[in-house]
Amino acid sequence: MFDLKLAGGLLLALSLGGCAALETGPAQTVPVAASEAGVTEYMLDNGMKVLVKPDHRAPVVVSQVWYKVGSSYEYPGITGLSHVLEHMMFKGTKTVGPGEFSRIIAAKGGSENAFTGRDYTAYFETLSKQHLETALRLEADRMHNLVLDPAEFAKELEVVKEERRLRTEDKPTGLTYENFNAAAWRASPYHNPVIGWMSDLDHMTVDDLAAWYQRWYAPNNATLVVVGDVTPEAVVQLARRHFGPIAPFDDLELKTPVEPVQHGISRVEVRVPARQSYLMMGYKTPIVGSGVGGNGTEDWEPYALYVLSAILDGGSSARFSRELERDRAIAAAADADYSPYSRLPDMLTLDGIPTDAHSTRELEQALLEQVERLKSEPVSRAELDRIVTQLVAGKVFERDSMFYQAMQLGMLETVGLDWRLSEQELASVRAVTPAQVQAVARKYLTRDNLTVGELVPLPIESPTATPRPAQGDQTGD
Amino acid sequence: MFDLKLAGGLLLALSLGGCAALETGPAQTVPVAASEAGVTEYMLDNGMKVLVKPDHRAPVVVSQVWYKVGSSYEYPGITGLSHVLEHMMFKGTKTVGPGEFSRIIAAKGGSENAFTGRDYTAYFETLSKQHLETALRLEADRMHNLVLDPAEFAKELEVVKEERRLRTEDKPTGLTYENFNAAAWRASPYHNPVIGWMSDLDHMTVDDLAAWYQRWYAPNNATLVVVGDVTPEAVVQLARRHFGPIAPFDDLELKTPVEPVQHGISRVEVRVPARQSYLMMGYKTPIVGSGVGGNGTEDWEPYALYVLSAILDGGSSARFSRELERDRAIAAAADADYSPYSRLPDMLTLDGIPTDAHSTRELEQALLEQVERLKSEPVSRAELDRIVTQLVAGKVFERDSMFYQAMQLGMLETVGLDWRLSEQELASVRAVTPAQVQAVARKYLTRDNLTVGELVPLPIESPTATPRPAQGDQTGD
Numbered sequence: 005m006f007d008l009k010l011a012g013g014l015l016l017a018l019s020l021g022g023c024a025a026l027e028t029g030p031a032q033t034v035p036v037a038a039s040e041a042g043v044t045e046y047m048l049d050n051g052m053k054v055l056v057k058p059d060h061r062a063p064v065v066v067s068q069v070w071y072k073v074g075s076s077y078e079y080p081g082i083t084g085l086s087h088v089l090e091h092m093m094f095k096g097t098k099t100v101g102p103g104e105f106s107r108i109i110a111a112k113g114g115s116e117n118a119f120t121g122r123d124y125t126a127y128f129e130t131l132s133k134q135h136l137e138t139a140l141r142l143e144a145d146r147m148h149n150l151v152l153d154p155a156e157f158a159k160e161l162e163v164v165k166e167e168r169r170l171r172t173e174d175k176p177t178g179l180t181y182e183n184f185n186a187a188a189w190r191a192s193p194y195h196n197p198v199i200g201w202m203s204d205l206d207h208m209t210v211d212d213l214a215a216w217y218q219r220w221y222a223p224n225n226a227t228l229v230v231v232g233d234v235t236p237e238a239v240v241q242l243a244r245r246h247f248g249p250i251a252p253f254d255d256l257e258l259k260t261p262v263e264p265v266q267h268g269i270s271r272v273e274v275r276v277p278a279r280q281s282y283l284m285m286g287y288k289t290p291i292v293g294s295g296v297g298g299n300g301t302e303d304w305e306p307y308a309l310y311v312l313s314a315i316l317d318g319g320s321s322a323r324f325s326r327e328l329e330r331d332r333a334i335a336a337a338a339d340a341d342y343s344p345y346s347r348l349p350d351m352l353t354l355d356g357i358p359t360d361a362h363s364t365r366e367l368e369q370a371l372l373e374q375v376e377r378l379k380s381e382p383v384s385r386a387e388l389d390r391i392v393t394q395l396v397a398g399k400v401f402e403r404d405s406m407f408y409q410a411m412q413l414g415m416l417e418t419v420g421l422d423w424r425l426s427e428q429e430l431a432s433v434r435a436v437t438p439a440q441v442q443a444v445a446r447k448y449l450t451r452d453n454l455t456v457g458e459l460v461p462l463p464i465e466s467p468t469a470t471p472r473p474a475q476g477d478q479t480g481d
Numbered sequence: 482m483f484d485l486k487l488a489g490g491l492l493l494a495l496s497l498g499g500c501a502a503l504e505t506g507p508a509q510t511v512p513v514a515a516s517e518a519g520v521t522e523y524m525l526d527n528g529m530k531v532l533v534k535p536d537h538r539a540p541v542v543v544s545q546v547w548y549k550v551g552s553s554y555e556y557p558g559i560t561g562l563s564h565v566l567e568h569m570m571f572k573g574t575k576t577v578g579p580g581e582f583s584r585i586i587a588a589k590g591g592s593e594n595a596f597t598g599r600d601y602t603a604y605f606e607t608l609s610k611q612h613l614e615t616a617l618r619l620e621a622d623r624m625h626n627l628v629l630d631p632a633e634f635a636k637e638l639e640v641v642k643e644e645r646r647l648r649t650e651d652k653p654t655g656l657t658y659e660n661f662n663a664a665a666w667r668a669s670p671y672h673n674p675v676i677g678w679m680s681d682l683d684h685m686t687v688d689d690l691a692a693w694y695q696r697w698y699a700p701n702n703a704t705l706v707v708v709g710d711v712t713p714e715a716v717v718q719l720a721r722r723h724f725g726p727i728a729p730f731d732d733l734e735l736k737t738p739v740e741p742v743q744h745g746i747s748r749v750e751v752r753v754p755a756r757q758s759y760l761m762m763g764y765k766t767p768i769v770g771s772g773v774g775g776n777g778t779e780d781w782e783p784y785a786l787y788v789l790s791a792i793l794d795g796g797s798s799a800r801f802s803r804e805l806e807r808d809r810a811i812a813a814a815a816d817a818d819y820s821p822y823s824r825l826p827d828m829l830t831l832d833g834i835p836t837d838a839h840s841t842r843e844l845e846q847a848l849l850e851q852v853e854r855l856k857s858e859p860v861s862r863a864e865l866d867r868i869v870t871q872l873v874a875g876k877v878f879e880r881d882s883m884f885y886q887a888m889q890l891g892m893l894e895t896v897g898l899d900w901r902l903s904e905q906e907l908a909s910v911r912a913v914t915p916a917q918v919q920a921v922a923r924k925y926l927t928r929d930n931l932t933v934g935e936l937v938p939l940p941i942e943s944p945t946a947t948p949r950p951a952q953g954d955q956t957g958d
Contacts, residue, residue, distance in 0.1 A: 079556035081736035186667040203739035259558035262680035273745030
């Protein structure tokens, strides 16, 4: 199993082996856009988007296929379908046997994996550049030729249920995180866990999966992102060859409810055997392109919230580390989290573990004081500059990774934004002012907009002397 | 508009005029069951169930058609469909113009109406017995010939949105009730309001309604209940004549999630301008046939919970009236509510309005003390007997109404239970013991199983001197 947190979302993934053969030839698909940073965008005739970013530092290529489907496309009764389908995508097609996808990629020295989030399901391979075609051929094959075998499904469903027990039922922070989201969201599909409610897993059938696959897996609901030692022309030619023949489906309307305005604090408590307390707080916030929620969001607000979260928790010199962890020793850990990018408006969250000498209520109070301070006194230029410099350095460092570059492009495209935002991000972050940070704190970090989830540990029964694994791991992953 | 609370559910209804012609002839459908209390059950060849209960005290007949569909069949994105469809059922068929249904019934001196709940949508007529056939002809017609006119839909959708504003957005107790349910239920569809989330109403199309109608309105998803001055044979003959020719649909699987176990108290606050505070508390409880939820529910438990709620709030000599309202004057009003019958496990709820001299927190404390007392000391035989006598008297009184008799039969059948339960109910209630009341209090009325919704009034801005209507009306209606 493999965890990945991106864009504020809970991602679930499957760990498998992996591999691919680059072949070039005359390209005929004309780019629809190309950017300064070197991204070329194509659209195949069947509606599949292709983004290529050459990076010639090593003879390697990262290939990712992103589908616009994830748990926010589901609802109670059928939650978990996207994630189980992701597992089944490794179980064979009409011409490739169960597990063979992974064996082929591994045999060519590559690695592959996949993940499911609230807003996307993505499949990726990393391999020597000459093997790219193998990856694209296999991805195209499973886009329309998947075989959903009832026996394989039955086995895999048990794997997923065990994953759920491990990560939720038997993990107090995971259970708290799930309850926190369920308490915070009334109509938004972010209410539901990515892995699905257990009873929905219990009731899932292979026919449900087949319908989900038919509904969402098609070239006009997918984006291919390739980053590496390639040329755009060569990649799009391969893409046309392998994905081009796949028929698109008719666009179907997706009904996505809009979260109603919150009128007061929500609290949910989780009392289960655990070693440590844990506190999670979330304020509903806009995102980039948040016209979705309407209500007069300014374009700079998401970036101001992003900077705000870094002021609280952007490394060892940020306020949480300095004040809550070191100076006052109230928090054994304290985090702030916000992403400007998702399909639907999300939350800015604060979470933490109190030290043994302090209660969860004291930690909550300390976090609220931090929030109040953001409202009452503007951050100084010096502090803001230091934080922004660190943020920008982190972003630049991330971009050193081909995989991260591809992730960023695929994620932006798939949540309904524009991949060009990844190029504008640094400028948007640099433009944030102290007054803007104060303004978003005052506007969104309000009491009536808050949800609090609290893990209250009950004694752990230990009939044997076998120690349980520690429970203090971070939730949200 | 017309409100009706039944079986713990929120019912919404449409107020219209109404009427019908009884015609007799040789019956050929053989009863599948008949009960001591005089109910005869038939099954038409197309799967439609017919329940007839003769009641010859007056030359009147009540006719009800119940469909197994309601808001608990919906999910965020399409909430509100069942209720809007109920409104549209009065807007005409291929042969009956918009509003004509109501005019025909009214012209014959009858009345008609309809309501939508979490678990059902029902249509009914009350009229002189000779007009029954008119009602059945019209009901059969709109079961399969409904015309969904886009212009009528657009108008009616505005009516429903206005209804939502009146009952939820602009009614603080209604808003609190909606938030309370959303906070209590994580996976159960009782999470959603019967009238639908506003954004789902905003996104609703006439095509969505057409699909919902096709999906759920068919004879094998409906029950006809007729109570009145009729004979079973004559009724089933009419039913065969009018409903018999309608084709059934294939049974489709309905995925209903099971609510996960709650591990701690949930709280939701609603701070809006209002005149009075309001408090709502709910404990998740089993229902009759609660094998649905599994977890070792005993058959007598729902009836013990029913008696328990009457001990607290079964008239002026019950504990809430006596102790909280009169003796201690903590509550201006205090209620307990529980129904043993619904499609999915529900809650036992306590709600109330504190008196001016007391806070919501004090009222909550007082209600919790009442709950603790039920656990610590068994109710006396004398008190139990007095309460049960009153309950039984109330039930007998209700049964004096033909309408109520039909409601009871149709509701039980439609939530997936057996109409014979209505005949066994009094015996089940009489059999409850003090120890059983104490046992269910201890088992279900626990802190970790509780959700609390609190309306915190903000000052009402009154730019003009026009008084606002009082806000203290009961929620849940």
